[in-house]
Amino acid sequence: MTALLEIAGLGKRFGGFTALQDIDLEVQEGERLGLIGPNGSGKSTLVNCICGTLRHDMGQVRFGGKALDRLTAHERTRSGLARSFQLPRPFTTLSLAENLRIPILYAVNARGGQALTGTEIEARCLDLLAEVGLAEKADRLPRDLTQIEMRKLELARAMAAQPKLLFADEVMAGLSHTEVDEIIALLFRLNRQGVTVIMIEHIMRAVMELSQRLVVLVAGRKIADGAPKDVVRNAEVVRAYLGE
Amino acid sequence: MRGVPFLLALLVVAGALFAFGRWLNISYAFFAGYVVLQYIVLGTAWNILGGYTGYVNFGITAFFAIGAYSSVFLYKVVPSLPLPAMVIIGGALAGLVGLGMGYLTLRLRGVFFSIATLALAVVVQTLITNWDFVGGARGAYVLRPRMAPLIGGDYIQYLFLVMLGLCVIAVATARAIEHSALGYGFAAIRDDEGAAEASGVPTLKLKLIATVLSGGFMGMAGAPLPYYVTYLDPASGFSLNYAVNAIAMPLIGGTSSWLGPVVGAVLVGGLQEYIRVTISSAANVLVAGVLMVAFVIAAPEGIVGLFRRKR
Amino acid sequence: MDGSLGLLVNAIVSGILLGGFYAAVSTGVAISFGMLDIVNIAHPAFILLGSYVAYLANTVLGLDPLLTAVIALPAFYLLGVAVYQVYYVSFERRQDQSLRGLSFFFGLMFITEVALVLIFGVDYRLVQAVYIGPSLHLGFLELPLRLLVPFLVSMLMVIGLQMFLRRSFTGRAIEAVAQDQLALRLMAANPTRIKRMAFGLSFATAAIAGAILIIIQPVEPSIGREYIGRVFAICVLGGLGSFSGMVIAAVTLGVVESLTATFFGPSWAPAVSFGVLLVTLAVRPSGILGR
Numbered sequence: 023m024t025a026l027l028e029i030a031g032l033g034k035r036f037g038g039f040t041a042l043q044d045i046d047l048e049v050q051e052g053e054r055l056g057l058i059g060p061n062g063s064g065k066s067t068l069v070n071c072i073c074g075t076l077r078h079d080m081g082q083v084r085f086g087g088k089a090l091d092r093l094t095a096h097e098r099t100r101s102g103l104a105r106s107f108q109l110p111r112p113f114t115t116l117s118l119a120e121n122l123r124i125p126i127l128y129a130v131n132a133r134g135g136q137a138l139t140g141t142e143i144e145a146r147c148l149d150l151l152a153e154v155g156l157a158e159k160a161d162r163l164p165r166d167l168t169q170i171e172m173r174k175l176e177l178a179r180a181m182a183a184q185p186k187l188l189f190a191d192e193v194m195a196g197l198s199h200t201e202v203d204e205i206i207a208l209l210f211r212l213n214r215q216g217v218t219v220i221m222i223e224h225i226m227r228a229v230m231e232l233s234q235r236l237v238v239l240v241a242g243r244k245i246a247d248g249a250p251k252d253v254v255r256n257a258e259v260v261r262a263y264l265g266e
Numbered sequence: 267m268r269g270v271p272f273l274l275a276l277l278v279v280a281g282a283l284f285a286f287g288r289w290l291n292i293s294y295a296f297f298a299g300y301v302v303l304q305y306i307v308l309g310t311a312w313n314i315l316g317g318y319t320g321y322v323n324f325g326i327t328a329f330f331a332i333g334a335y336s337s338v339f340l341y342k343v344v345p346s347l348p349l350p351a352m353v354i355i356g357g358a359l360a361g362l363v364g365l366g367m368g369y370l371t372l373r374l375r376g377v378f379f380s381i382a383t384l385a386l387a388v389v390v391q392t393l394i395t396n397w398d399f400v401g402g403a404r405g406a407y408v409l410r411p412r413m414a415p416l417i418g419g420d421y422i423q424y425l426f427l428v429m430l431g432l433c434v435i436a437v438a439t440a441r442a443i444e445h446s447a448l449g450y451g452f453a454a455i456r457d458d459e460g461a462a463e464a465s466g467v468p469t470l471k472l473k474l475i476a477t478v479l480s481g482g483f484m485g486m487a488g489a490p491l492p493y494y495v496t497y498l499d500p501a502s503g504f505s506l507n508y509a510v511n512a513i514a515m516p517l518i519g520g521t522s523s524w525l526g527p528v529v530g531a532v533l534v535g536g537l538q539e540y541i542r543v544t545i546s547s548a549a550n551v552l553v554a555g556v557l558m559v560a561f562v563i564a565a566p567e568g569i570v571g572l573f574r575r576k577r
Numbered sequence: 578m579d580g581s582l583g584l585l586v587n588a589i590v591s592g593i594l595l596g597g598f599y600a601a602v603s604t605g606v607a608i609s610f611g612m613l614d615i616v617n618i619a620h621p622a623f624i625l626l627g628s629y630v631a632y633l634a635n636t637v638l639g640l641d642p643l644l645t646a647v648i649a650l651p652a653f654y655l656l657g658v659a660v661y662q663v664y665y666v667s668f669e670r671r672q673d674q675s676l677r678g679l680s681f682f683f684g685l686m687f688i689t690e691v692a693l694v695l696i697f698g699v700d701y702r703l704v705q706a707v708y709i710g711p712s713l714h715l716g717f718l719e720l721p722l723r724l725l726v727p728f729l730v731s732m733l734m735v736i737g738l739q740m741f742l743r744r745s746f747t748g749r750a751i752e753a754v755a756q757d758q759l760a761l762r763l764m765a766a767n768p769t770r771i772k773r774m775a776f777g778l779s780f781a782t783a784a785i786a787g788a789i790l791i792i793i794q795p796v797e798p799s800i801g802r803e804y805i806g807r808v809f810a811i812c813v814l815g816g817l818g819s820f821s822g823m824v825i826a827a828v829t830l831g832v833v834e835s836l837t838a839t840f841f842g843p844s845w846a847p848a849v850s851f852g853v854l855l856v857t858l859a860v861r862p863s864g865i866l867g868r
Contacts, residue, residue, distance in 0.1 A: 072375060075460055075463070086357040094463065094468075096462075096464075096467055099463070099464055099465065099466040100466050111458045112461070113457035113462075114457050114458075115522070116450075116454070120453075124451070124462065124465045124466075125465040127450055128451060128466035129465060129466030251547055319631065320675055322675065322679045322680065324683060349672075370855055371859070376675050377616045378858055380618075380679055381809045381813075384806065385805065385810070385851040385855075386801065388847050388850075389851035392844065392845065396842075396844050396845065506687060506690065510684070510687045514684070517677070521676070552688065552691050555684050555691060555773060556688060562680050562684070563681070565679055566673060571637070
């Protein structure tokens with residue numbers, strides 16, 4: 023059986039700086055994958071290259087058996103990828119509910135099949151906001167949110183696209199203990215509904231609890247890939263995290 | 267169709283306006299009214315691209331003059347062509363130019379598009395100046411028929427009516443966009459283009475749609491101009507006043523909704539006409555520029571925004 | 578044959594001289610747009626302001642236009658500082674540079690142009706100076722001083738600015754602002770203050786560019802608009818922020834325009850810059866010397 027996401031020999035340079043080198047990665051449908059690494063190790067660049075925000079220079083990305091390399095970012099979203107941005111990028115002049123309306127209109131409805139009607143869209147937006155605990159602020163503008171609430175909005179907007187594969191890029195940073203638990207439960211729930219989840223996170227408790235598999239990036243290279251318990255004991259990983 | 271009651275209301279207002287003009291029966295009222303209506307169309311057209319997607323078009327005179335000069339051309343080639351047909355042809359040509367420009371420059375940062383539109387105005391003017399068939403640098407005369415077709419009365423009434431119809435179409439289109447998926451897509455582009463792409467919005471396609479609509483309406487607004495002025499030369503057809511007014515009016519009225527350009531055009535256009543009559547025509551052109559700078563600094567939400575405090 | 582060759586050589590030489598002058602016109606935008614990312618489309622209008630200052634001093638006091646430009650430098654610098662301050666408070670701080678910030682400069686451009694029309698009218702104005710009129714003759718080559726002097730002044734200004742940016746602390750801070758604001762903070766410099774100074778500097782170049790513009794040709798208020806396409810074509814073609822690229826692009830455009838004017842007629846020259854701009858944007862937006 024082929025993997026949902028197949029990355030082979032992926033490389034990305036910025037001028038003379040090598041951000042990613044020779045990344046190979048396969049993710050199976052229904053998996054929960056943790057992606058960790060020190061700041062600047064290339065995690066977000068990898069997400070950007072997979073989702074089409076950046077163009078990679080070398081290698082290939084396949085999703086659901088289809089090559090993504092020539093697709094624009096919005097075509098990739100329509101094919102079933104969705105991501106949250108590490109630094110929240112809400113639509114600032116739209117209310118929270120309207121923020122979620124965009125992916126529903128342009129990813130879900132544009133995919134073909136059944137199109138949601140106006141009232142269905144409205145209900146869906148409110149449901150999604152309730153899932154991340156922002157239901158009461160549906161009519162507010164993003165500028166009324168705290169930084170933490172903006173991360174939740176990011177996650178909700180990615181979920182609104184009804185992806186097959188969801189990238190959660192540091193959605194838990196700054197959250198309280200119970201809030202982290204809520205988001206973990208939410209990601210588990212999505213995963214049970216069939217969504218493959220790739221989580222990029224610094225909060226190790228969450229990573230260990232959610233991930234079935236852990237991948238470590240250091241300085242643009244993949245240095246470990248395996249069961250979380252084994253990976254965190256890996257000598258190279260320990261060295262990268264604790265310093266030489 | 268949610269837009270139907272609004273369209274009916276617009277038609278009623280437009281009908282009442284025209285009936286009132288007929289009842290007054292002063293041709294000055296039609297001449298002055300035509301200018302305000304023309305600016306409603308131009309301002310609304312600019313706002314579809316500028317206000318909704320955030321891309322600033324400075325080349326208004328290029329699109330406007332393409333409409334005007336396509337009418338001059340058609341007048342010389344097929345003089346019997348009815349004005350509405352000229353309006354449609356002028357709009358289509360201007361829309362095509364918008365499509366070409368947009369295709370070349372809309373992939374880049376917004377400022378490059380803006381700069382390219384500024385340069386477009388100069389180049390279209392150069393082309394027209396060198397094109398003798400439509401009058402070249404000397405300009406062209408257009409004979410205005412004495413009588414209005416269909417409705418009777420002075421021809422200016424017919425011009426007024428055509429512009430009024432264009433106004434209804436432009437404003438109804440702008441409002442329909444606001445409440446549609448297209449409008450949400452435009453807003454997403456304006457707020458954050460990268461996040462819009464990530465949410466599935468085909469940004470380039472939507473920007474092209476906005477550019478074509480915007481340029482097309484500008485061309486349509488320009489098409490009746492030769493009949494209004496009866497003498498058209500590049501200096502007047504490409505006058506910077508058109509560009510400044512078309513940008514200033516939405517910014518003064520407010521860019522977030524269809525109402526802003528209408529309010530801006532009526533207030534500023536009316537004020538300019540008042541100053542032109544009472545003070546001087548040199549002072550009247552300065553008004554829009556000064557007001558625009560004052561508004562973008564002090565009241566970025568425009569007049570509509572002042573009244574409608576945000577949530 | 579000999580005649581058309583002479584025509585060709587003279588067209589190329591006057592194109593190079595013209596290009597040198599275009600470099601002076603573009604320097605301000607190379608700083609404001611290329612380094613500070615401020616899209617000052619009103620710059621050509623401010624250059625015309627410089628031309629009229631030179632005109633006024635020349636007709637009323639009999640001052641040399643270049644001397645006037647030097648005297649006017651501080652005033653133009655301060656005007657630039659003031660404009661930047663308004664821009665910063667109203668748009669940059671509010672993160673509203675694109676729609677309203679651009680419109681702000683468009684408004685300034687229009688106001689400047691209309692104010693000049695109200696004061697000086699729409700007739701062409703010119704200045705008197707000893708170097709306007711005579712030409713140097715080298716064989717069949719004709720070098721009008723009217724073009725040669727502006728060329729030299731322009732090159733002097735560009736080289737001087739380049740040295741200032743490379744050698745002085747403030748100059749290096751301005752270059753740093755263009756690349757990395759964090760590094761600038763580490764240099765213990767305030768980015769806003771540096772940008773204000775740099776914008777003042779870009780504005781001051783308009784005094785000199787304006788003076789040499791009115792030496793080269795008689796001016797009327799609306800010709801500033803012709804320079805918008807030219808200036809931005811040059812800056813984009815040269816790769817933003819690079820002075821050497823800008824000079825090469827300016828000379829290239831000058832030569833192409835001069836050849837167009839010689840062989841197709843002067844009324845086609847304004848279209849050249851648009852073509853160059855559009856092709857550059859479509860094919861290679863990073864410019865000829867860009868990465």
